[in-house]
Amino acid sequence: QSVLTQPPSASGTPGQRVTISCSGSSSNIGNDYVYWYQQLPGTAPRLLIYKNNQRPSGVPDRFSGSKSGTSASLAISGLRSEDEADYYCVGWDASLSGYVFGTGTQVTVL
């Protein structure tokens, strides 16, 4: 029941820049902030970006977020092997009165 759409996979070689898109609607991304989470295999999700483009303490500046209209994106620059993980966008949906996650994107470092 995800209402935010992400590409199922993305990949790059070490050092490259990878971008993950997140497409929503006027009731979620177009109306409120977007957040991004990283989930390594077998671990709990970790917040990477909050309020569209803010990084919590400890998150490398290789990770950046942006938003435009009803879409958002996460960019990973200087890709590293430890960036292999699943990435999820999430936002508040006013019509559902709840948070909605994206479908998730698996990033592979070639």
Place this chain on the structure above:
Amino acid sequence: EVQVVESGGGLVQPGESLRLSCAASGFSVSRSWMHWVRQVPGKGLQWVSRMNIDGRVTNYAASVKGRFTISRDNAKNTLYLQMNSLRADDTAVYYCARDFGGPNDDWGQGTLVTVSS
């Protein structure tokens, strides 16, 4: 040190109830927005519920509304999720999170709930 520890998961039959607990340390649940998020093994994340700081505002995902209830015990510094009328599609790892989406975002390691006959 901030710590969030979920417990209470297990195997139950469809229609039964279960209460999950989320014990917090290093912060007060009464001073934080607290959330429950779940994940079917091998699948994506789904937000389940939240409670605001004064405990008066709660929200639920449509799929659990009317069946699940979020609550807390300030004296025990513990958050709960009472789950009634459980269904097979409620099978998931349930995570407790503080300040979901905020600069103090902290998650537990999750507790597995399996609903099966």
